[in-house]
Amino acid sequence: MNAIGPNKHTLTQLKDAVHDGLRAVKNALEDGSVVPGAGAFELAAYSALTSSEFMNTVKGRSKYGVKAFAEALLIIVKVLAQNSGFDPQDTIVKLLDEYNKAKQPVGINLTTGEALIPADEGIWDNYRVKRQLLHSCTTIASNLLVVDEIMKAGMSSLKSE
Numbered sequence: 001m002n003a004i005g006p007n008k009h010t011l012t013q014l015k016d017a018v019h020d021g022l023r024a025v026k027n028a029l030e031d032g033s034v035v036p037g038a039g040a041f042e043l044a045a046y047s048a049l050t051s052s053e054f055m056n057t058v059k060g061r062s063k064y065g066v067k068a069f070a071e072a073l074l075i076i077v078k079v080l081a082q083n084s085g086f087d088p089q090d091t092i093v094k095l096l097d098e099y100n101k102a103k104q105p106v107g108i109n110l111t112t113g114e115a116l117i118p119a120d121e122g123i124w125d126n127y128r129v130k131r132q133l134l135h136s137c138t139t140i141a142s143n144l145l146v147v148d149e150i151m152k153a154g155m156s157s158l159k160s161e
Contacts, residue, residue: 024126027126027127027128027129028124028126031126031127031128033127034124034125034126034127035124035125035126035127035130036105036107036117036119036123036124036125037107037123037125038080038107038108038109038116038121038123039076039077039080039095039107039108040105040106040107040117040118040123041105041125041130042073042074042076042077043074043077043095043096043099043105043106043107044099044105045070045073046070046071046073046074046096047096047099047100049066049067049069049070049073050066050067050070054066069137069138072137072141074092077091077092077095077107077108078092080110081108081113084108084111084113085113086108091108091113094113094114094115095108095115099115102115102117104117104119105117105118105119106118107123
């Protein structure tokens with residue numbers, strides 16, 4: 001009987017998985033903190049950004065930017081739901097309702113599609129990763145807006161010629 005071992009691709013994937021796991025532990029130890037996973041951070045941030053209490057502090061057209069940013073955060077939760085075979089909109093509604101009732105971070109149970117409390121299940125994300133996500137997203141969005149303004153200025157100068 002011949003036993004066939006893992007191929008090069010499988011070995012590379014195993015090596016990457018171990019490396020990623022060790023990096024996550026290293027990041028958590030260096031940061032000294034973690035945030036609830038399963039989309040809980042994104043739901044809590046969305047809820048805080050769209051609360052009337054916060055929105056009353058934002059003036060003028062900036063409200064539209066805050067609303068768009070908050071809704072963009074929900075994409076992570078929607079992708080988690082969709083990749084697990086659940087309707088993203090129904091899942092978001094359920095999770096937001098549960099968050100408003102529980103008043104603590106809730107995420108998505110990828111098996112059932114229902115709300116769960118990630119801390120109780122030991123589901124955590126690295127603080128460093130979430131911090132970088134927020135920084136990168138705002139930087140990219142700002143750059144896109146600058147490009148958009150440049151394009152608009154260029155188009156209006158072409159029209160006037």
